Amino acid sequence: MPLTKEQLDQFYRDGFIIVDDVFDKKDVEAAFIEMEKIFYGESFKEYLARSDKNGIAKPVEPKTTGAVSHYGATQYGRPQFPTGIEALDRLIENDDWLDMYEQCLGTQDLSYCNGHLFLRSGPTDKRHAEHSWQGYHIDNATNTFLPPHRETGLYNYVNSSIYLHDVPEDCAPMKIIPGSHRQIMDLLPKLIRDGNWVGRGEIKDIRKVPEFALPVPATGKVGSVRFNSSFGVHAAIPFENKRRQRGYSTFSFCRADTSQWIKLSNLWREQEFSVPFWKNTTPRVRSLFGWPKPGHPYYTAETLNLLGEWYPGIDLTPYQDQLRTGE
Numbered sequence: 001m002p003l004t005k006e007q008l009d010q011f012y013r014d015g016f017i018i019v020d021d022v023f024d025k026k027d028v029e030a031a032f033i034e035m036e037k038i039f040y041g042e043s044f045k046e047y048l049a050r051s052d053k054n055g056i057a058k059p060v061e062p063k064t065t066g067a068v069s070h071y072g073a074t075q076y077g078r079p080q081f082p083t084g085i086e087a088l089d090r091l092i093e094n095d096d097w098l099d100m101y102e103q104c105l106g107t108q109d110l111s112y113c114n115g116h117l118f119l120r121s122g123p124t125d126k127r128h129a130e131h132s133w134q135g136y137h138i139d140n141a142t143n144t145f146l147p148p149h150r151e152t153g154l155y156n157y158v159n160s161s162i163y164l165h166d167v168p169e170d171c172a173p174m175k176i177i178p179g180s181h182r183q184i185m186d187l188l189p190k191l192i193r194d195g196n197w198v199g200r201g202e203i204k205d206i207r208k209v210p211e212f213a214l215p216v217p218a219t220g221k222v223g224s225v226r227f228n229s230s231f232g233v234h235a236a237i238p239f240e241n242k243r244r245q246r247g248y249s250t251f252s253f254c255r256a257d258t259s260q261w262i263k264l265s266n267l268w269r270e271q272e273f274s275v276p277f278w279k280n281t282t283p284r285v286r287s288l289f290g291w292p293k294p295g296h297p298y299y300t301a302e303t304l305n306l307l308g309e310w311y312p313g314i315d316l317t318p319y320q321d322q323l324r325t326g327e
């Protein structure tokens with residue numbers, strides 16, 4: 001069953017949607033058993049019992065590895081897609097889910113950016129900010145080196161998380177600001193001016209952004225799926241119950257017609273080197289790495305201003321010239 005018009009409207013309005021019963025409960029439960037083995041080497045229940053007994057909660061989350069933002073292997077297995085475990089890897093073959101994904105991106109030509117098992121494990125989790133008004137960000141920079149664009153549906157990418165178990169309120173559900181994916185272009189100039197924008201994705205203090213709606217927790221049932229726009233503002237929150245965990249199989253796909261520059265990019269991960277490189281090199285060389293050529297509709301007065309922020313000192317003249325003459 002594809003998304004209804006109401007669901008799709010909701011996705012465009014809010015920048016995310018959680019759809020129930022997209023995956024068979026038995027399939028995701030089987031996948032989750034395998035996921036626990038990859039992270040803990042045993043079940044979470046056994047891990048908790050062991051740490052209760054010896055008083056040591058061993059961290060289980062893998063570090064992202066060097067150049068590429070792939071999730072590194074854990075001691076027990078690989079959380080990056082494909083994992084080599086049938087029950088996990090075959091979830092991607094769900095046609096209903098892929099149909100919905102196409103609807104969210106407005107195309108039948110999807111392109112894979114990244115996929116990994118995302119686990120937050122209550123006993124050791126530190127993946128959240130200290131205060132509830134901190135830690136809000138957009139994920140866009142994970143898979144592209146370019147700033148967001150006003151034409152959200154064309155230039156964003158979409159993340160999707162498959163809920164491998166029930167995620168109630170005490171399970172650290174991600175908090176999402178509905179509609180923020182559409183507000184971000186209007187807000188960016190002021191956020192930047194006020195010093196309330198960090199790097200290429202983070203808002204320091206959402207209390208200073210009265211335009212935002214209240215963040216909502218992305219709770220959901222086993223077998224449901226969340227789709228969320230890469231321009232949407234969200235944050236991780238702490239576990240209310242530290243004896244819980246939260247595991248998703250998560251993917252990022254973009255439209256094939258933007259996949260030249262929206263993709264998992266190893267150069268992007270090496271920011272220390274790539275940021276000065278993008279700043280100093282020529283448009284021709286940038287295009288070798290997928291930057292749209294001067295004259296591409298991606299470049300507008302707005303995105304050019306943002307590029308100046310993303311890459312301070314970059315010479316944007318060739319892109320501006322093309323903008324003026326429309327060549």
Ligand SMILES: O=C(O)CCC(=O)C(=O)O
Pocket residue numbers: 120139172173174234235236237
């Ligand atoms: O799922 C969560 O808790 C939020 C994590 C997050 O925003 C991220 O990893 O980018």
Ligand SMILES: [Fe+2]
Pocket residue numbers: 137138139234
């Ligand atoms: Fe995020």
